[in-house]
Amino acid sequence: MFRQVLVGRLSPRMLPLAAALLLQRKERKETGFYHWRREKHPYYNLTVKILRARNIKGTDLLSKADCYVELRLPTASPITYQTRVIDNSSDPEWNETFRYKIHNAVKNTLELTLFDEDVLVSDELTSVVFDVTGMVPGRPLKNTFKLKEDREELDVEFFLEKSSDAPTEVITNGALVAYPCLCLKGVLNKDDMSKLREQASSHLFKISLPGSYEKQLCIPCKPDSDQDCGIPFVFHIGKDMCSELDVELEQTITVLQDGVSPDFEKHTTVLGSGTAPLQSLPLGKDIDMTIPLGKGQSVDLHMKAEQMRKDLDVRLGFDLCKEEREFLDKRKKIVSQALKQTLKLREDPSEDEVPVVAVLGSGGGMRALTSFYGSLFGLQQLNLLDSVIYLSGISGTTWCLSMLYQDSEWSCKELRDTISNVQKKMSSSKVGAFSSERLKYYFQELNAMENAGRKVSFTDLWGLIVEYFLQQKEDQSKLSDQQEAVKQGQNPYPIYAAVNVRPNVSGDDFAEWCEFTPYEVGFRKYGAFVRTEDFDSEFFMGRLIKKHPEPRICFLQGMWGSAFAASLDDVFLKVVGSGFSFLESLGAVVKVIDDCRRFHLRDPMRLKTRLVIPGGPLIQIFQDFFKSRVTAGETFNYMQGLYLHRDYVSLNKFVVWKGTHLDAFPNMLTPMEENLYLVDGGFSINSPFPLVLQPERDVDIILSFNNSWEAPFEVLQLTQKYCKEREIPFPQIVLNKEDEENPKECYMFMDAENPKAPIILHFPLINDTFHKYKAPGIERESEEERSFGDFAIEGKDSPYRTLNFTFESHDFDRLVELSCYNVLNNKDTILKALSLGLNRRKLKNDSRK
Known part of the structure; x- marks a missing residue:
């Protein structure tokens, strides 16, 4: 029932651990800052x-x-x-x-x-x-x-x-740099507009400013009174990028075909163009200039450039946000009391001694949702749910979390009733998701998003379908609404996972972890976060340029569980075990x-020169076909306009030492992109380990609930590789052939000599002893009881296939009870991990004194 794997030897007095604490000062120091700071550079x-x-x-x-x-x-x-x-x-x-x-x-x-x-x-x-x-x-x-x-x-x-x-002063966190941003406001002269309106109403001005957020504005000359004072325009651009403003005047003529046919063609003619130099544009002063367009035409411009003085709207820094720190202060009081009762301690541990426990759920569609309910129910029955500080999920597990946190007191209530309500929804027919009435609703929602200037993709449609699968009704809730569920520390802190990918790059090669919490959305890799209410709004150079309403949580659910965004290469990798590796060669x-x-190049932070030899256009077509993610959801990149710090290579969050990794090509990294491509985190690691392994969260114990039946330990092995590349402490995963072929219910992994490496309790989704026992130590007696417990989770005919979104009530109950039983049956293991975590915390505190 339980297998314990230790790295090194665990002394009763934990001497190796204490010795490791004394050696911590010799570890590599990062240059990233917990908080942003100002730097002046020439x-x-x-x-x-x-x-x-x-x-x-x-x-x-x-x-x-x-x-x-x-x-x-x-x-x-x-x-x-x-x-x-x-x-x-x-x-x-x-x-x-x-x-x-x-x-x-x-x-x-x-x-x-x-x-x-x-x-x-x-x-x-x-x-x-x-x-x-x-x-x-x-x-x-x-x-x-x-x-x-x-x-x-x-x-x-x-x-x-x-x-x-x-020299110019910039704001930086050691990974990203925010330059001063200019707001260039201008007006096209009204006299020119009047003349053009007299000639035709089909004239169009194209005003371009390379390097600006807007890039190009198309301004029609409409014959209405709104333009009597001229046509206003606004550009946002970096102070040092301001070069030339290009103005082009076009005329569009509509020509009917055959003189009778309703079909028509549009012909555009460029009537003139010109440029306005902006390199020496004085700040804060009104400037009038005339731009010759050629052929005897010109346009008058009135402009003023001002530096944006407001604070950054993107939080730069690697520390936890203020609200999460406040949550920890409140939650640790609750955890301290829970540990005293659970571990039968004489007194409440101090808040500094409270071990940080994170519970993780992997992906797996409705199977993951159902199983995670059972695992949480098991923890609640053991009175251990109040010992948990973080709950984090990926894919189907995020659906479970998002439903739980609609109730701001969910963990304080009996989960049995909640699970009963969920069962009714999971076992109901999903045909209504594709009714004509529902399809009309989808179209109206997506059309409204597009009209509001949002990016719309198949992922958004999938989110609306998931909304029906989970709720059977319209759900107006938003992620920020869940702030009520953590304000008093009454529930664990939820962290939802997604990864940012490239449309034509494998998730194994490049995936950046993005975390969603009730307060912030962000990439800890870059130390860049925005308020949850501002997610999917438009930012530039760290400033909020255009505010959009916060998306409803159903659209996030579609993105968090967007398994369909797989490329053909991903599909073959999962199904066959290998992708199209020949394309790489x-x-x-x-x-x-x-x-x-x-040469005279002595800076240790300098990247080595790299040569890129393309494979040819034909090979590129093949790679795009097999690796592209045509259904990846797009959203506005809030890091656009921020640049990488000159010393970003010193941060172990970046894998710059790999010659082929994108981290070694700063011009190709996410801050230089206009859009984020956020998809199901399972395309990288099918469990959100990277989000809780960040040193800022200082997690001591991780309970990992795996809902995949193909490879029960793959998430651990991938996480170990991820941590090794980034120098993140993580215990060695040692398994034998028996573990692989016949996994047990629970495994413990820990590094006795490294206090920074968390204790891992890993629960594969298996039916090991449940088929024989209906509760720990209580055997099944009746034929009905034995039939209920004797089932296989995996298999081609299994009701728990990832793409099956409807479970029979019987199957739902079986999976919930199995997951609950596996937790109850390993109570001693969990208590032992909590005790070890408490002792490690005390040693950490002693080493700091």
Whole structure:
């Protein structure tokens, strides 16, 4: 019934643990800050001179390459620069110079991409990713980049010098940097509008500001009185990105086909265009200027640029939010009293001695929802639910949590009644989810979201379907409503999990954990959080630009349990056991080609130079087809406009040491993206371990309830790998063949010599002794009782398949009672873990004195 696995030897006096505590000061120190702080850094002028390339082989077998080089440095300029094209040459020579002004607070990584021009689409030959950190100002640096093994090379000369511009103060948490943000307000002159309205009502102004949040505004010239004072416009942009404002005047003409047919075509003609330089635009002053558009036309602009003075709306820092800290103070009082009673202690442990216990539930659709109810019921029957501080779920378990927390006193009440109500919903028909009335409701909801400017995807439709599956009615509740359930510490603190992925990248290769709580949504990887009420609103450079209403919880439920967002590669990985690995060998190749010893590059925080050789357009099409997630939910990226700190590589939250990992390519990381792609966390690890293993939560004991029947220990093994890559303390997972083939009800894993590694109690979802015992130590006697307990959870004919959303009452009750029994049957193990956790806490406190 119980198997205990220990790493090292556990002394009765716990001496190894005490010794480990004394050695903690020698561990790697992070540079991330619990709270944000202000830093002032200078500017530098960077000159990049593209000299020449040698031995270049193009993609055309009948001629030599027509080469040009693109330069991209998004932290300094929104514009991608390009050299001229050298036709039909294996050894092109350019000698072209490009200049950037860079800020020393951010990680400035230059991308140099060599292309072979083609009539239709230019072919990317190779890319070099070069970190300019560590260059010595005033000393030219000439570098020859080895592009391929067959002697292809690119010569580039760099020169860095300190700028005369005054240093700028930024806000940072050690991972992200927030620049000063400008709000540029302008008005197109009303006289110009009157003239255009007299000519036609089909004129349109396109105003573009590269690097701004709005990018481009399309302003029609409507013949109405609202424009008598001119047409207003607003752009938000970084102080150092403000370059040129582009204005274009277009006219659209509608032409009827055949003179009779109702079909028509629209033809657009550009009547003129011009630019307004903004580099020296004075702050806080009204400016009038006339922009020539050509052909005798011009437009008058009235503009004013002001720096946004308000505080950041994105919380930067790795500490827990104020509300969660306040919750912990209240909850630990309750836990202390519960532990005194449960462990039969003489007095209540002090709040510092209270071990932090987290209960995790894995994914698995309705099976996970049902089983988690049973596990929580078991903890309640043992009077252990009041000892839990955190409850965290993934996929189907989040559905269970979101239903529980609709009642702000749920854990203080008998769960039996709650489970009985849930059973009625789980065993009812789900056909009504696809009735004509319900489909009309879905359309109206999604249409209203789109009209409000929200991003709408299949995930939102799935959320509305889940709403019916769980509630059979419209649910207006929101995640922030659950604040009432934790304000007094009366329930454990809920943490819902999702991961941010890339539409065409495997979740095994890249997935960033995002946590949802009643107070905040955020990525602890970046130390960036927003209020739950502001999730899915539009942010830029840490400021709230456009507020949208908080989404109803059904839309979050659809995202948390969006298993359908799997790519074909994910499906094959789960079903067959391996993905389309052959695509990796044919795809892009990433190589580290850095040799900083030869150059003046001595900063230890500098990323090594990487070479990226694309696999070709045909291979890219195959990869996009097999790896894309066409149904991944999109939401506004609240980190857009924030940049990575120059020293972000020192944080063990990033896997920068892996040559192919996206963490080593700062220009490709999430802050540079416009959207988040949040999906079911099961695409990474099918249990939310990463969310409770953050050092800020300081968790001592984890009760892991696994609801997967394919691989009962996979979540532990994946978590161990995740923790090893990020230097997070985690016990060694040691299993034998018997464990794999015939798992027991409960396993304990701990590291006796590392006090920072939590004690793990892992409960596989199995029917081990339940088929024989109806309660711990009480055998089943009647035929009916034996029949009730004698069932298999897994199998192709199982009612508990992940895609089955309706359980018969009998099957629902069986799974709830099994999960409850497995907890009750391991009471001694849980109490032992609590006792060990209490002792470890005391030793931690003694070591701090």
